[in-house]
Amino acid sequence: xxxxxxxxxxxxxxxxxxxxxxxxxxxxxxxxxxxxxxxxxxxxxxxxxxxxxxxxxxxxxxxxxxxxxxxxxxxxxxxxxxxxxxxxxxxxxxxxxxxxxxxxxxxxxxxxxxxxxxxxxxxxxxxxxxxxxxxxxxxxxxxxxxxxxxxxxxxxxxxxxxxxxxxxxxxxxxxxxxxxxxxxxxxxxxxxxxxxxxxxxxxxxxxxxxxxxxxxxxxxxxxxxxxxxxxxxxxxxxxxxxxxxxxxxxxxxxxxxxxxxxxxxxxx
Numbered sequence: 001x002x003x004x005x006x007x008x009x010x011x012x013x014x015x016x017x018x019x020x021x022x023x024x025x026x027x028x029x030x031x032x033x034x035x036x037x038x039x040x041x042x043x044x045x046x047x048x049x050x051x052x053x054x055x056x057x058x059x060x061x062x063x064x065x066x067x068x069x070x071x072x073x074x075x076x077x078x079x080x081x082x083x084x085x086x087x088x089x090x091x092x093x094x095x096x097x098x099x100x101x102x103x104x105x106x107x108x109x110x111x112x113x114x115x116x117x118x119x120x121x122x123x124x125x126x127x128x129x130x131x132x133x134x135x136x137x138x139x140x141x142x143x144x145x146x147x148x149x150x151x152x153x154x155x156x157x158x159x160x161x162x163x164x165x166x167x168x169x170x171x172x173x174x175x176x177x178x179x180x181x182x183x184x185x186x187x188x189x190x191x192x193x194x195x196x197x198x199x200x201x202x203x204x205x206x207x208x209x210x211x212x213x214x215x216x217x218x219x220x221x222x223x224x225x226x227x228x229x230x231x232x233x234x235x236x237x238x239x240x241x242x243x244x245x246x247x248x249x250x251x252x253x254x255x256x257x258x259x260x261x262x263x264x265x266x267x268x
Contacts (some may be wrong), residue, residue: 005049006042009095031204033064056094060108066206068112072119075105076126094149097130109158110165116207122155124252142151144251160239162215167227167235170195180212184239192222221259 012019018229026039026049034131039049049184054070059070088096105126114120120133131145132138146153152160169179202208219227226242229235248254 005039007040013256021047022265024049027053027055027064029066031065034155050261058108060111062112068114069119070102071112075107077121082197086180090134090136090149093130093134097127097151101126101130105154106134106157106161110211111163113158113162113211114170115205115214120155120252127151127154143250152249155252156246156248159218159248159256160243161224162198162211163219163239164232164236165211166215166219170227173232177236182212182215192220193222195227196220217259218256232248 002016007021021041024041028034028037028051035051038051040046041049054061056062059181061074062068063070069082095190107122127146128142131142131151133150134145134149134235137145140148166182168174169182170184177213183198185198202213207213221225222239223242226235227237229238243249246254246257248256
């Protein structure tokens, strides 16, 4: 491992991309983490690399247990419209909220989206508080406020985002070498559309609710008319039309209806 780190340092120097060693960190992931190993970078001296429990990569805070709890809490603190804007119409509020707050809450949600009820509710509270800013909606319940603003729940937005990412992966919109593997069931399975996915049997919730496993039932429940869309925008439009009567759009405690268990379970 130490030789690999030194080779990386030499490679970066050859390409004039010198490492800032003070910013290099070590983090180990797993249910049981062995922190006894130390790692060094050999420069003019042997410099130890600091070990951390949480690291930020591409804007996402990840901890050694892969819970992403710190990332979720960080996003919860982004809802600050009221501090700067006091008098808002519904249309102005929606515009500001989508650009200044919801964009943070949705960023890379397919990576960190969590299944715990407490985390789902904590994220939803940001939107609950934000929609109470408008005096004309203050005394309505959360669902009524969302309908008035034509804003879906954040829980629904994350599920919708999962489907969009799944479509992009399976339709080749991304470079396949840089995406997670989504195993297609193949022609032997005759029910549903031709891009049905296998679902793997898992032992732990962390794996059960990981992106490649949690999207299977919902993706397999979509009709061919939706998944066969030629462009991302067409897919979004078809998906929204297919789901237009789902309760989860305005009720975050609901689930996507009509998914069932239409997936072939594979033991690995």
